[in-house]
Amino acid sequence: MTTPRIDFDLKPSAQPLPDAEREAVLANPGFGRHFTDHMVTIRWTEGRGWHDARLQPYAPLQMDPANMTLHYAQTIFEGLKAYRQPDGSVAVFRPEANAERFRRSARRMAMPELPVETFVEACDLLVRQDREWVPGRPEQSLYLRPFMFATEVGLGVKPANEYLFMVIASPAGAYFPSGVKPVSVWLSEEYVRAAPGGTGEAKTGGNYAASLVAQAEAAEHGCDQVVWLDAAERRWVEEMGGMNLYFVKGSGPDATVATPALTGTLLPGVTRDSLLTIAADLGYRTEETRISTDEWREGNADGSITEVFACGTAAVITPVGSVKSARAQWTVGDGGPGEITMRLREALLAIQTGRAEDRYGWMHKLA
Template sequence: MSATIDIRHVPHASPTPADVRAGLIADPGFGKVFSDHMVTIEWSAEKGWHDGQLRARGPFTLDPAASVLHYAQEIFEGMKAYRTADGEVVLFRPLENARRFQRSAARMAMPDLPEQLFLEAVETLVRTDADWIPKEEGGSLYLRPFMFANESFLGVRPAASYIFCVVACPVGAYFKGGAKPVSVWASTDYTRAAAGGTGAAKCGGNYAASLIAQAEAIRQGCDQVVFLDAAEKKWVEELGGMNVFFVFDDGTLLTPPLTGTILPGITRDSIIRLARGQGMSVQESLYSFDQWRQDAASGRLREVFACGTAAVVSAIGTVRYKDGSFTIGGGTDGEVTRSLRTRLTAIQRGETDDPYSWRHKVAL
C-alpha cells in the first residue's frame, strides 16, 4: 500500500497528428476535445494503490454490477495547466486540489489517495500532453482527476476496489462571449445540499441533483442557477458549479460561509486572500436572497461575481426569480470584479509576481 508507485508508460499506438491536433485546439470550446492520454491507478483492499499507467485515452470495461453504477461512489477535481509567455507549463495550487480530493474521498467512504501520488499522476499527464495546451489567449489544458468504485456487487456498503484516473481537454472560455456578465436564475423549488449531506464534497451526485435546476435556469433565459439553503430557502449558497461574492459600496466583499453545504472552492480561497492582501475587508457571512434584492435596488450592492476553476471570475449582471428580476450595478462588469480577475489570471499564467507561491512548475 505504498504512497509512491511507478506509473508505467504504455505507448500510444496512434497519437493525434500534429496538424490535426492544431485544428482541434484552435477553437476547442469547453469539455468537448480531449488529449491523447490518460493516467490510471487502481486500488483494492488487498493491494492498496497499484498498477499505475500512462496510456492512450479510451473506454473502461465495467461489469453491469459495478458499484459506481448503483451507489454513486464517485468523486472528481477540476484544475488547469497553463503555458507561460516564456514557455513554461504551470499548475495553479495543485496540492489544494489533492487535499480536497482526500476530503471528498473520506466523505464518500473511498480510499485516501496520497497527495504526492495525485500530483505525480497529474504532472505525468500534463508533461506528456503539453502540446495540447492551446496557444490562443485565454487557452489552457483543463484537467479532470476522478475516482470511482468498480467492484461488482449489489449490496449497500463501500466498495473494495476503485479506479483513479486523470484525463485532459484543451479549453477556451467557459461562457460564450468571454467575460461579459452572466445571468442567474434563483431556484426556489430545488436545493443543492443540506446540513450533514455531501455539499462540501466534489462528487458527481451533487451535480446530478443540480441539473434539473440548471435546465430550469436555461428555460428562463439564464446562464446559471443560484441555490438557496435547504432548511429555510432563504440564504444564498452557491451557483451550480461556482461560489459567489458580493461587493458593497464601502468596498466590502461578502461570500457565504463554509458550513458544510458549500464546496470549498480553491478559486474562492484565492480571491479571499488576494482581496485581503489588497487591503479589502472580506466577510464570510450569511446573506439572504431578500437582502440581495433590496441591496441591488438601493445601490448598496455594487457588484456580484461567481468564481471557479472553469469560469475563473464571471460578473453576475442579472438575477431572475419567480416573481421578477433585478440587475446589479447596471448589469455591467464592475471594477472590483475586473481587478480581481485580472490579478488572479495574471498569477495563474505567470504574467506577474506570485507572492503566495501558488504556481507549480511542471518539469517538461
C-alpha cells in the same frame, strides 16, 4: 506514517494525434470536447491499497453492468488547469489544494484517500507527456479532470472494495471568447443542492445530477444559471450552479468583498479561496458571512451591494448581471461587469498565465 511511493509504468501511445490535427483542435478547442493522447490510471483494492499506476493511451473503459458506481454513485472528481507560461513552460494552478479536497471528498463518500503527492504526480505525468496539448492563446488552458469511482461488481449496498483513479485532460478555450459577459440567474426556491450533514462539500457526481432539474427550470425562466439557497429556510444564498458566489459591498478602495461562509453544504472552491487572498492583498476588506436573498435584492436597490460574481475553475470569474425569482427580479449594478470584479479576474489570470509574480507559491511549474 510515511506513504510508500507509488511507481508509475509509462506506456506512451505509439499513435498520438498528428501535429496538424492537434493544432486544428487547439485553434478552437471549446470546453470538454476534445481529449489528449493519454490518461493516467491507478487501482485500489482492499488489502492491497494503491497499485498498478500507469500512464497509457487514452481509450474507452470496459465496465460490468453490475459495477457498483452505476447503481450507488460512489464517484468523485476534481477540476484544475495547466497554463502555458510566457517562456513556453507549463505550470499547474494549485494542484495540492485540489488533491487535499479530493481526499476530503473521498472521506465523505467512504472511498480510499489518494496521497496528495500521488495525485500531483499523476497530473504532472499526464501534462508532461501531453504538453504539446497545452494551448498558448490568451485565457486558454489544459483542463485536467482527476476522478475516482468504484469498480467492484455486485449489488450489495456498501462501500466498494475496489476503485479506479484516473486523470484525463482536455484543452480549453477562452470561456468568454468575445469578452466577459454577465449572466442572469434564477433563485431556486423549490429545489436545494445540499442539506446539513449531506454531501454538499464533497465534489461528487450525484450533487451535479441533482442540480440539473433546477438548471432546466432556470432556463425555462430565461436565465443562464441557477442560484442555490439553504435547505432549511430557503433564504440564505449558497452557490451558483457549480460555482461559488461573491458580493461586493460599496465601491473603490473601501469596498468589502464578501462570500457565503462555508457551512458544510457549500463546495470549498479553490478559486474562492484564492480570491479571498488576492482581494485582501489588493486592499479590500474580505468577509465570509451569510447573505440572504432579501439583503441581496435590497442591497442592489439601494446601492450597498454594487457587484456580484461567481467563481470557479472553468470561467475563473463570471459577473452576475440580473436576478429573477418567483416573486421578484432585479439588476445588479448597471447590469455590466463591475470594476472590482474585473480587477480581481485580471489579477488571478495574470498569476495563472505567468504575467504577474506568483507571490503565493500557487503555480506548480513542470520541468
